Amino acid sequence: MATLLRMPEVSANVESAVIVAWAKAEGDAVAAGDCVAEIETDKAVVEFVSESAGRLGRVLVAAGHEARVGAPVAVLLDDGERDVDVEALLAGQPAGGPLKEPASAGPAGPASPAPAAAASGRVFASPLARRLAAQAGLPLPGLAGSGPHGRIVKRDVQAALARATAARPSTAPVETAVVPEPAPLRVPGDVAVPHSAMRRTIARRLLESKTTIPHFYLRSECRMEALSALRRQINEAGRHVSINDIIVKAVAVALMDCPDMNVTWTDEALIRHAGVDVSVAVSTPSGLITPVVRGVHDKSLSRVSAEIAALAARAREGRLSPQEYQGGSFTVSNLGMYGTTEFAAIINPPQAAILAVGAIERRVVAGPEGSVEVTPMMTVTLSVDHRAIDGAAAAKWLDAFRRVIENPLAALI
Amino acid sequence: MKSVDYDYDVAVIGGGPGGYVAALRAAQLGLRTALVEQADLGGICLNWGCIPTKALLRSADVLRLIRSADRYGVAVGAPVADLSAMVARSRKVASELQRGVAYLLKKNGVEVIHARASLGGAGSVRLENVPDSAHARSFQAAHVILATGARARVLPGLDPDPGSVWYYREALSPGFLPPRMVVIGAGAIGVEFASFYHALGVQVHIVEMADRVLPPEDEEISRHVAAALSKQGMELHLGARMIGSQRAGGVWRIQLQGGVRTLEAEVVLVAAGIVGNHEDLGLERTAVRVERSHVVTDALGATHEPGVYAIGDLAGAPWLAHKASHEAVACVEAIAGGEPHPLDVMRIPACTYSHPQVAHVGLTEAQARARGRAVRVGRFPFTANGKAIALGDTEGFVKVVMDAESGELLGAHMVGAEVTEMIQGYAVAMGLEATEEDLMQTVFPHPTQSEAMHEAVLSAYERALHL
Numbered sequence: 094m095a096t097l098l099r100m101p102e103v104s105a106n107v108e109s110a111v112i113v114a115w116a117k118a119e120g121d122a123v124a125a126g127d128c129v130a131e132i133e134t135d136k137a138v139v140e141f142v143s144e145s146a147g148r149l150g151r152v153l154v155a156a157g158h159e160a161r162v163g164a165p166v167a168v169l170l171d172d173g174e175r176d177v178d179v180e181a182l183l184a185g186q187p188a189g190g191p192l193k194e195p196a197s198a199g200p201a202g203p204a205s206p207a208p209a210a211a212a213s214g215r216v217f218a219s220p221l222a223r224r225l226a227a228q229a230g231l232p233l234p235g236l237a238g239s240g241p242h243g244r245i246v247k248r249d250v251q252a253a254l255a256r257a258t259a260a261r262p263s264t265a266p267v268e269t270a271v272v273p274e275p276a277p278l279r280v281p282g283d284v285a286v287p288h289s290a291m292r293r294t295i296a297r298r299l300l301e302s303k304t305t306i307p308h309f310y311l312r313s314e315c316r317m318e319a320l321s322a323l324r325r326q327i328n329e330a331g332r333h334v335s336i337n338d339i340i341v342k343a344v345a346v347a348l349m350d351c352p353d354m355n356v357t358w359t360d361e362a363l364i365r366h367a368g369v370d371v372s373v374a375v376s377t378p379s380g381l382i383t384p385v386v387r388g389v390h391d392k393s394l395s396r397v398s399a400e401i402a403a404l405a406a407r408a409r410e411g412r413l414s415p416q417e418y419q420g421g422s423f424t425v426s427n428l429g430m431y432g433t434t435e436f437a438a439i440i441n442p443p444q445a446a447i448l449a450v451g452a453i454e455r456r457v458v459a460g461p462e463g464s465v466e467v468t469p470m471m472t473v474t475l476s477v478d479h480r481a482i483d484g485a486a487a488a489k490w491l492d493a494f495r496r497v498i499e500n501p502l503a504a505l506i
Numbered sequence: 507m508k509s510v511d512y513d514y515d516v517a518v519i520g521g522g523p524g525g526y527v528a529a530l531r532a533a534q535l536g537l538r539t540a541l542v543e544q545a546d547l548g549g550i551c552l553n554w555g556c557i558p559t560k561a562l563l564r565s566a567d568v569l570r571l572i573r574s575a576d577r578y579g580v581a582v583g584a585p586v587a588d589l590s591a592m593v594a595r596s597r598k599v600a601s602e603l604q605r606g607v608a609y610l611l612k613k614n615g616v617e618v619i620h621a622r623a624s625l626g627g628a629g630s631v632r633l634e635n636v637p638d639s640a641h642a643r644s645f646q647a648a649h650v651i652l653a654t655g656a657r658a659r660v661l662p663g664l665d666p667d668p669g670s671v672w673y674y675r676e677a678l679s680p681g682f683l684p685p686r687m688v689v690i691g692a693g694a695i696g697v698e699f700a701s702f703y704h705a706l707g708v709q710v711h712i713v714e715m716a717d718r719v720l721p722p723e724d725e726e727i728s729r730h731v732a733a734a735l736s737k738q739g740m741e742l743h744l745g746a747r748m749i750g751s752q753r754a755g756g757v758w759r760i761q762l763q764g765g766v767r768t769l770e771a772e773v774v775l776v777a778a779g780i781v782g783n784h785e786d787l788g789l790e791r792t793a794v795r796v797e798r799s800h801v802v803t804d805a806l807g808a809t810h811e812p813g814v815y816a817i818g819d820l821a822g823a824p825w826l827a828h829k830a831s832h833e834a835v836a837c838v839e840a841i842a843g844g845e846p847h848p849l850d851v852m853r854i855p856a857c858t859y860s861h862p863q864v865a866h867v868g869l870t871e872a873q874a875r876a877r878g879r880a881v882r883v884g885r886f887p888f889t890a891n892g893k894a895i896a897l898g899d900t901e902g903f904v905k906v907v908m909d910a911e912s913g914e915l916l917g918a919h920m921v922g923a924e925v926t927e928m929i930q931g932y933a934v935a936m937g938l939e940a941t942e943e944d945l946m947q948t949v950f951p952h953p954t955q956s957e958a959m960h961e962a963v964l965s966a967y968e969r970a971l972h973l
Contacts, residue, residue: 219938219939219940220938220939220940220941220943220944221912221913221914221939221940221941222939224912224913224941225912228911228912239847246939247914247939
């Protein structure tokens with residue numbers, strides 16, 4: 094039967110908190126332990142984790158609005174339950190719900206902007222609002238829309254940007270230790286750029302990763318002459334395929350070869366994945382985002398290449414939908430195009446591994462029988478979650494990956 | 507809101523396109539509604555403005571078309587313009603629509619009171635000139651909406667006179683056709699009347715203080731219209747101030763500043779702005795503020811006096827019927843407890859039914875640049891539009907002003923045949939916050955003049971196909 098999700102007491106002596114953004118849209122499946130929303134007190138932004146599983150029903154407090162601790166903020170439906178009488182569920186509830194409007198909502202604005210994410214998870218926003226949000230690096234799904242039927246329009250984006258500019262810059266997560274306030278870092282001439290919501294998300298997730306996931310690192314050097322030659326042939330045949338596309342495909346081939354690496358750690362159990370969804374790190378003007386290429390193991394190289402190109406383009410325009418960047422079981426991060434020889438990447442939680450790819454460069458290597466040769470080489474560094482994967486399994490995978498890269502024809506075609 | 511102390515939830519004073527729409531919407535929302543009108547339902551717009559002028563201009567169009575019939579392979583004799591028949595048709599159109607408004611009000615249960623109204627004390631409306639002696643001389647209303655509109659500004663020394671000084675009312679019911687006419691003011695009203703009377707053979711001079719005709723329009727549009735009017739044979743006196751006027755022997759002599767020029771004409775037609783009808787409404791008994799003849803309101807029509815609202819021309823520019831109607835709906839919905847969004851002034855289209863027609867929505871290029879926006883400007887002439895060529899009317903062009911950074915449509919400006927029927931396309935695009943991409947992806951039907959709207963956007967991005 095349906096239950097009410099209530100505003101949790103995020104820290105002692107806090108009476109109310111603001112829903113910064115809903116991580117799930119109405120209709121989305123919710124697993125126990127899933128983050129359903131980000132909530133913010135004057136001290137911190139924290140994840141609101143659902144203790145039970147189900148499906149998110151009606152959202153009662155829209156993003157950007159404040160609610161008292163203990164007040165119902167959303168309905169959690171049982172699987173299979175279609176809809177419930179929210180009024181009946183709420184009957185007998187102490188007065189709660191929205192406490193007050195965000196300060197920036199004008200007097201003429203609607204009293205309770207509907208969340209723009211409808212039951213389908215689709216975000217309703219005007220083309221201009223989408224573009225302005227993308228240019229500012231502002232994720233649309235969290236915004237409340239004031240247009241017809243809760244559509245996000247230009248004024249909503251402008252109001253959110255004004256709010257972001259006015260907002261206090263400090264929102265350290267509560268789970269980190271309390272440290273004394275550092276001395277001000279700004280000297281005259283310095284400029285304080287307010288964090289975008291995207292920047293905050295990157296900061297929170299990577300801090301969580303580096304502080305809660307026991308990383309270990311393995312490095313391998315791959316000979317690239319065969320792969321470079323293959324790529325030349327493909328491109329001469331009129332199909333454009335990048336080195337990175339081939340690497341993504343090789344990752345999937347290696348993961349299918351080494352199922353012990355194709356896993357995700359959760360507190361309850363180790364999830365063994367049936368297929369391979371690879372996240373690809375894309376740098377955008379507003380920050381890093383990792384769109385997901387799904388079912389890479391089942392797709393041809395040219396299909397993978399086309400999908401990466403489309404996702405990267407949409408990412409740079411800020412037009413990715415949450416489904417396009419959420420999930421994924423493994424990430425590829427490539428800084429080779431900047432000439433970086435090698436680097437170690439931070440795991441993209443809740444994934445268990447990430448491959449950091451450096452530049453292809455001609456190096457002197459030992460040839461057969463004491464000879465020396467100059468050949469194109471590429472260094473890759475694998476970061477692994479030791480909770481989920483042991484060293485030997487990771488080493489076997491890295492060897493499998495190297496073999497695919499060095500003998501691409503057999504593995505990829 | 508429905509208190510027994512009140513006779514009505516909402517009382518509307520004035521039955522023009524602001525007032526009657528306010529009353530209709532209030533009644534639709536279940537409010538007990540009264541509408542007080544001292545003259546004709548439909549107000550100036552329907553009786554002495556938008557509608558009857560369009561009827562006359564239609565007559566001018568028919569005349570113009572018949573005169574050029576041979577260009578279309580149709581041989582006809584020389585047409586004869588019958589002014590009194592044209593005026594009779596125009597009056598008939600107005601009265602037909604007036605009956606329509608009366609029917610709509612009755613159907614929706616609005617009580618229409620034919621009287622002159624003013625505000626008494628709090629919530630009280632006083633009535634004068636009540637034809638029905640049985641009707642009370644005052645009533646109580648929880649909310650009073652003032653929609654009394656505006657009237658033509660009368661210039662000193664040029665009081666209205668059906669024989670020689672015409673304001674819109676005289677110009678819409680002329681008793682004769684003067685050989686010569688001086689039109690004071692080249693705004694929409696002046697240019698429309700100039701177009702009509704010129705088509706009927708009157709020798710027309712237009713005097714305008716600003717340095718261009720249709721001053722609120724984009725400068726390129728103004729330039730095009732000025733050239734078109736001159737080419738048709740009207741004489742334009744721009745940047746010209748009238749400093750004197752004398753009438754002798756049935757002829758007006760109008761002196762323009764600079765002393766060089768004196769214009770002579772049998773009739774002076776004055777279209778030099780409007781003033782709000784704020785007098786004799788009892789506003790002095792309230793906290794309502796009036797500035798430069800217009801009532802000061804917030805975005806939803808509320809005045810400084812609780813329970814008293816003002817909409818339409820009385821509440822200020824732009825003086826457009828559709829602006830009044832939109833304000834009426836927003837004001838009433840707010841009274842009924844809704845949360846309407848106020849009208850975005852930048853998204854109100856405006857049309858001038860001169861020959862050629864003019865229409866715009868949003869910012870002019872100069873306004874956009876003055877706001878510090880980096881803009882992309884696109885233009886497309888009707889000479890390159892297939893439908894316009896087939897119609898034999900290729901005058902004019904479409905111009906769009908796009909925000910270079912966001913792709914927002916900031917303004918659209920058109921001059922040419924029937925452009926007043928097309929501007930809504932851009933208004934919809936603006937309302938839905940389309941970007942250049944959406945406009946480019948929209949399929950415009952072929953062959954239509956509206957294809958020029960598509961091409962103008964393409965041209966702003968150097969992608970026009972037919973240029």
